[in-house]
Amino acid sequence: xxxxxxxxxxxxxxxxxxxxxxxxxxxxxxxxxxxxxxxxxxxxxxxxxxxxxxxxxxxxxxxxxxxxxxxxxxxxxxxxxxxxxxxxxxxxxxxxxxxxxxxxxxxxxxxx
Amino acid sequence: xxxxxxxxxxxxxxxxxxxxxxxxxxxxxxxxxxxxxxxxxxxxxxxxxxxxxxxxxxxxxxxxxxxxxxxxxxxxxxxxxxxxxxxxxxxxxxxxxxxxxxxxxxxxxxxxxxx
Numbered sequence: 001x002x003x004x005x006x007x008x009x010x011x012x013x014x015x016x017x018x019x020x021x022x023x024x025x026x027x028x029x030x031x032x033x034x035x036x037x038x039x040x041x042x043x044x045x046x047x048x049x050x051x052x053x054x055x056x057x058x059x060x061x062x063x064x065x066x067x068x069x070x071x072x073x074x075x076x077x078x079x080x081x082x083x084x085x086x087x088x089x090x091x092x093x094x095x096x097x098x099x100x101x102x103x104x105x106x107x108x109x110x111x112x
Numbered sequence: 113x114x115x116x117x118x119x120x121x122x123x124x125x126x127x128x129x130x131x132x133x134x135x136x137x138x139x140x141x142x143x144x145x146x147x148x149x150x151x152x153x154x155x156x157x158x159x160x161x162x163x164x165x166x167x168x169x170x171x172x173x174x175x176x177x178x179x180x181x182x183x184x185x186x187x188x189x190x191x192x193x194x195x196x197x198x199x200x201x202x203x204x205x206x207x208x209x210x211x212x213x214x215x216x217x218x219x220x221x222x223x224x225x226x227x
Contacts, residue, residue: 032212043202043218051212098143104154
């Protein structure tokens with residue numbers, strides 16, 4: 001079983017819609033979760049992190065975590081063409097671990 | 113702002129050459145990482161370092177070595193480049209304090225082509 005799974009996409013949404021990106025993880029002991037955005041040919045950049053169950057909002061972005069279901073998601077409200085990118089989910093096993101396990105990413109396409 | 117720089121954006125090398133990729137961070141971070149990223153395979157960890165002169169193998173260390181002589185600098189070495197090492201190489205830096213929200217900051221990447 002893959003440790004961090006994401007649908008590769010592409011996920012296509014019209015401008016102004018809500019984009020919903022999903023990620024599941026296999027290690028029940030995982031403690032913190034990160035969403036990165038990666039534009040084509042560029043390096044990943046952090047959007048937000050979450051480590052408590054529930055929702056965390058930052059501007060147009062909302063991260064949702066459900067540890068019981070081993071599921072984390074990223075919602076992008078009022079999607080813009082500039083949001084078109086690959087979104088990587090990353091998981092940290094806990095505060096004693098340095099490494100992150102990355103999913104392969106979901107490509108998001110926002111059409112004008 | 114954390115700044116992670118990599119020595120080259122694009123590099124073309126011949127099979128069998130020794131290749132050095134350098135990464136420098138300016139935030140006094142303890143942890144540094146080398147990944148490669150290939151289409152369909154995602155980010156794969158090659159090596160990481162949690163202190164000067166310390167290193168740990170990642171998921172795909174074969175064919176690579178690393179060096180960390182100074183805290184701010186982490187080098188990836190391809191001892192004898194092969195065509196299957198053609199890839200995007202990404203360096204990352206992390207503070208190493210062990211907090212739950214501790215993230216990794218990536219450099220711009222080096223796209224290596226081995227002919």
